[in-house]
Amino acid sequence: MKRAVVCGAGGFIGHHLVTRLKGEGYWVRGVDMKRPEFSETTADEFRTMDLREEMPCRAAVSCEPDEVYQLAADMGGMGFIESHETEIMRNNVLINVSMLHAARSAPTIKRYFFSSSACVYPNMFDWQREVGEGFAYPAEPHNEYGWEKLYSERAVLAFARKRGFAPKIARFENTYGPEGTFDGGREKAPAALCRKVALAGSGEHIEVWGDGSAVRQYTYIDDLIDGIRAYMESSLTGPVNIASDERVNVDELAKVVIAASGKALAIKHVSGPVGVAARNFGTQRLRETGWKPRVTLAGGIAKLYPWVERQVA
Numbered sequence: 001m002k003r004a005v006v007c008g009a010g011g012f013i014g015h016h017l018v019t020r021l022k023g024e025g026y027w028v029r030g031v032d033m034k035r036p037e038f039s040e041t042t043a044d045e046f047r048t049m050d051l052r053e054e055m056p057c058r059a060a061v062s063c064e065p066d067e068v069y070q071l072a073a074d075m076g077g078m079g080f081i082e083s084h085e086t087e088i089m090r091n092n093v094l095i096n097v098s099m100l101h102a103a104r105s106a107p108t109i110k111r112y113f114f115s116s117s118a119c120v121y122p123n124m125f126d127w128q129r130e131v132g133e134g135f136a137y138p139a140e141p142h143n144e145y146g147w148e149k150l151y152s153e154r155a156v157l158a159f160a161r162k163r164g165f166a167p168k169i170a171r172f173e174n175t176y177g178p179e180g181t182f183d184g185g186r187e188k189a190p191a192a193l194c195r196k197v198a199l200a201g202s203g204e205h206i207e208v209w210g211d212g213s214a215v216r217q218y219t220y221i222d223d224l225i226d227g228i229r230a231y232m233e234s235s236l237t238g239p240v241n242i243a244s245d246e247r248v249n250v251d252e253l254a255k256v257v258i259a260a261s262g263k264a265l266a267i268k269h270v271s272g273p274v275g276v277a278a279r280n281f282g283t284q285r286l287r288e289t290g291w292k293p294r295v296t297l298a299g300g301i302a303k304l305y306p307w308v309e310r311q312v313a
Helices: 012-023 054-060 078-083 085-104 144-163 189-199 221-232 250-261 297-312
Strands: 003-007 027-032 045-048 067-070 111-117 166-172 205-209 238-242 266-270
Touching: 003 012, 012 027, 012 221, 027 054, 054 085, 067 085, 078 085, 085 111, 085 144, 111 144, 111 221, 144 166, 166 221, 189 205, 189 250, 189 297, 205 250, 221 238, 250 266, 250 297
Parallel strands: 003 027, 003 067, 027 045, 067 111, 111 166, 166 238, 205 266
Antiparallel strands: none
16 A cells, blocks of 8 residues: 655645545545645544644654655645745745755655646747747746746756656646635635635626736646546656646636626626736647546536535525
């Protein structure tokens, strides 16, 4: 039986990843500062600890794991990222360096997974051609969250060279789905728009930050977890992109959510942080494993919206 440690197991993606690993027959230790918010963890063991400190990190990998999945991070939507730059830089660098230092002294670890972000890429425009993972250099991330992720990627590669484990780095793009944060400031755009639509009455309007033209690739949680597992089981190392094939702007996303609700709602544009103008990067490296996204945006929102509507109710 393979043994895995999932850091960030109380969060949206980490919670889903624990469930998948358990379904594949792994023994799993989940680690986080909090337990999952919406349903109980399926981990064999769950430890509540602060991974910004070295001793908890050493305790996290004390179970002789074969694999470590490092998803623990201080993060949220664009509003949170832009208003909490210093906390993000401090907390995430401490978590990542402390976990790597602990993993370096754990001889059983064969693969070390790090959840990076599309925020490592520079600002792009909708007309630009699709780019690969190498487009992250020369480096010019749009925000401090992206700089922190890029530094942490380099740290993973450096520790892997010294220790000899396989460095697995995946750059995520706007993951969404049930059991994710949908209010409070840390939520991503799909969940935020689902909440706004659920709260609005038919004939009213919802507010969208900016002019609605920012382009993204929204990835459904099942496709992301499939990508992580395909990557971990492959011989690939280093950064890979995991993202949907669909590129839509924020207004188009809002219209998909409104359609899922069955309500007649208008869109009102208001001032607010929107991030880069566009993302357009490819997933060719990961597709070498046979992986490809299966869930359309409309299909994913059809699953997310009813869940958020129930939470709001």
